[in-house]
Amino acid sequence: MTAAGHNLLRGKVGIITGALDEKSIAWHVAEKAHAEGAQILLTNAPVALRLGAPKALSEKLQAPLVPADLTQLSDIEKLYEAAVAHFGRPIDFLLHSVGMSLNIRKGRSYPEIDYDFYLKTLDVSAISFHKLLQIGRQKGAFARGGSIVALSYIAAQRVFPKYGDMADAKALLESITRSFGYWLGKELGVRVNIVSQSPTPTTAGSGIAGFEAMYNYAQKMSPLGNAPADACADFIVMLFSDYTRYVTMQTLYHDGGFSMMGISEEILS
Numbered sequence: 001m002t003a004a005g006h007n008l009l010r011g012k013v014g015i016i017t018g019a020l021d022e023k024s025i026a027w028h029v030a031e032k033a034h035a036e037g038a039q040i041l042l043t044n045a046p047v048a049l050r051l052g053a054p055k056a057l058s059e060k061l062q063a064p065l066v067p068a069d070l071t072q073l074s075d076i077e078k079l080y081e082a083a084v085a086h087f088g089r090p091i092d093f094l095l096h097s098v099g100m101s102l103n104i105r106k107g108r109s110y111p112e113i114d115y116d117f118y119l120k121t122l123d124v125s126a127i128s129f130h131k132l133l134q135i136g137r138q139k140g141a142f143a144r145g146g147s148i149v150a151l152s153y154i155a156a157q158r159v160f161p162k163y164g165d166m167a168d169a170k171a172l173l174e175s176i177t178r179s180f181g182y183w184l185g186k187e188l189g190v191r192v193n194i195v196s197q198s199p200t201p202t203t204a205g206s207g208i209a210g211f212e213a214m215y216n217y218a219q220k221m222s223p224l225g226n227a228p229a230d231a232c233a234d235f236i237v238m239l240f241s242d243y244t245r246y247v248t249m250q251t252l253y254h255d256g257g258f259s260m261m262g263i264s265e266e267i268l269s
């Protein structure tokens with residue numbers, strides 16, 4: 001059962017990063033936000049836009065598609081300029097849905113990471129969020145009372161060896177959520193939260209060695225089962241809506257109960 005459109009985001013405008021293909025969590029968020037009455041602008045790294053899928057989504061949702069490498073300050077500046085010009089006003093919501101580790105891609109385990117790759121992991125997967133928030137604030141691109149959401153994984157708190165240096169990136173990302181959430185809350189009444197999502201079969205997710213085993217383990221451990229991407233999108237749309245006006249600086253677990261479990265009967269049997 002999925003939620004139908006209720007105009008939860010009617011009149012709101014926002015930016016969605018990271019919709020690569022129809023498996024992407026951001027893709028589901030874009031479709032749901034649109035169905036809930038929002039106008040959106042899509043962005044992804046120039047290299048990702050060479051694939052056809054983001055363009056198809058942009059056409060389907062009548063949402064401009066702006067290339068931006070989110071590690072590059074000048075790209076982020078242009079992104080906000082394009083958004084404010086397109087909407088004619090500051091944005092009400094922003095989704096950070098970006099992650100990449102060259103150490104994982106090249107099969108380097110946590111004790112053997114390459115430090116140039118490590119810096120890249122932290123930059124793409126965590127510091128890009130700080131950059132988006134810093135430049136958005138400087139440019140006056142965030143509307144009062146808006147909502148900003150990023151995505152995390154429970155490896156920020158617990159050890160999942162194959163998640164490698166992405167665990168450190170997620171811990172940093174959760175800290176940026178809290179620390180920047182203070183400033184944007186005080187100054188603009190803007191909420192900043194991060195959703196810690198179940199393993200999800202996307203391009204980024206499936207790139208983790210042993211993803212299937214992690215997925216199956218979490219499925220057996222979680223009383224509700226793993227949360228799919230479209231349910232994650234429902235939750236994020238609610239966080240963008242006015243129904244969560246006083247929720248901020250939180251790591252919110254959208255994981256079917258996994259994070260509260262010690263062991264389950266399915267694992268024991």
Ligand SMILES: NC(=O)c1ccc[n+]([C@@H]2O[C@H](COP(=O)([O-])OP(=O)(O)OC[C@H]3O[C@@H](n4cnc5c(N)ncnc54)[C@H](O)[C@@H]3O)[C@@H](O)[C@H]2O)c1
Pocket residue numbers: 017018019020021023024025026044045048068069070071096097098099100124151152153196197198199200201202203204205206
């Ligand atoms: N899939 C999972 O199991 C899972 C679980 C928890 C959290 N997450 C998080 O969800 C978010 C979205 O990932 P996904 O699973 O939908 O995978 P995905 O591969 O569909 O999305 C990742 C996106 O990051 C973009 N990206 C990479 N480098 C970039 C850069 N320099 N600038 C701009 N964009 C860049 C990619 O083009 C892609 O669109 C990530 O933060 C990921 O860590 C995923």
